[in-house]
Amino acid sequence: MTRRPTTALALVSIALSLAAFDAAASAQGAPAGRPPAARQQQPSPIVVTPETVDLGVVAPGSTNPGRFILVNRGATPIKMLSAIPNCKCTAITPVEGKVIEAGGTFELSASLAAPRVPGDKEAVVFLTFEGAPPAQAKIKGEVRLPILATPPFVDALREVVNGTVTLKSVDGKPFTILRSGGAAPAFIGFDPAKDAPRAEYTVAWSLAGRAATDMPLWWFVWTDREDCDVIPLRVRDEATGSRHDMDRFKRFWIVKESLVMAGRGSVGAPHKGEIELEHYNPPKKGAVENPAWREAKSVRSLNADVEVRLVGRRDAGADGTMLEVEFTAKRAGPIEGLLEIETATGKGTVPFAFFAGG
Secondary structure, eight states, rough: OOOOOHHHHHHHHHHHHHHHHHHHHHTTTTOTTOOOOOOOOOOOOOEESEEEEEEEETTTEEEEEEEEEEEOSSSSOEEEEEEEEETTTTEEOTTTTTTEEEOEEEEEEEEEEESSSSSSEEEEEEEEEEOOOOEEEEEEEEESSSSEEESEEEOTTTTTEEEEEEEEEOOHHHHHHHEETTTEEESSSOOOOTSOSSSEEEEEEETTOOOOOOOOOOEEEESSSSSSSEEEEEOOOGGGGTTOOOTTHHHHHEEEGGGGEEEEEEEEEOOOOEEEEEEEEEEGTOSSSOOOGGOEEEESSSTEEEEEEEEEEEEOOOTTEEEEEEEEEEEEEEEEEEEEEEEETTEEEEEEEEEOOO
16 A cells, blocks of 8 residues: 655655755756746837826817927937827827937827817827837826816616716806706705805716616716806716627727717707717727728707708728718707717717707
8 A cells, every 4th residue: 555755755855856946046047946037128228208298187179289209228220110009089290210319319299189078088109119129108188177077977887876976166166057967957955946056066866767778878967157068977887888889880880989069059050060980890900891881871860959960071080980060959058869870881879969059
């Protein structure tokens, strides 16, 4: 019968194994008692200054320039191969074929196009070189409205159907909330019939009873301030994430930001607006399988309070198309709803917000 080794024999075996390991490590120039250290990577001769351009607070829909300096601290010239942003919101200086001499510098200009909805925005530019490791340059900013919403979204995840949001003017001036979620605002601790306008409110929201197919993408809060007539709050729900709008895979396009902020107009007067469509084909890594996705046929409002029609189209880069539309309001005040867009590859809807003056 085979017996297990005694404790003493086991200890001897372990000691012999460690001794053999130490001998091998010493032969390779590594300190005894631990594995050989990984070879340290040589630092890149290219230094990006600053690593991140922080634009601070930026206005919705604005274009904001930034500047980076690339320094070659090496002893030989280095050729730049590419500079590719991870976001279509970023425009950059052409760099292909540019050479940074030893000890020299190169100025990389970049601009960040801010979305029309509040929140943090960051983009990364990936830089590649001939004879040097890749590098990154980051540019970021905080898109801020004159009225801040806390939180800046409606959090309806994990079966939550009720909550509150606080709205506060940045300049401290009083304002009035006209509508919230398509209805009269449900104030907490404020009675508009008795209390004077304030600079800060807490408003309740509720999505109780909404079916998944009827869950809105956005919750709009309307105010009497012309510089901030509407605050769009993204609805976070299982039905508004990746499960929303599954037809996008068949028609090969989506609406940029999933929202159309149409601005302000007057009742009865055509008001020009734009809707940007982006090519969409993640399963094929963006490959264009059906060029007809750009061929716009119509745009119409599903809200009878405003008429919307397509008046033009133009290309917006290699994988975008801009639809030129006109909004004509039939009544005054806040108007929100859905736009139906049709191209040669299919139909889709997108929420919109439009304010019409009397």
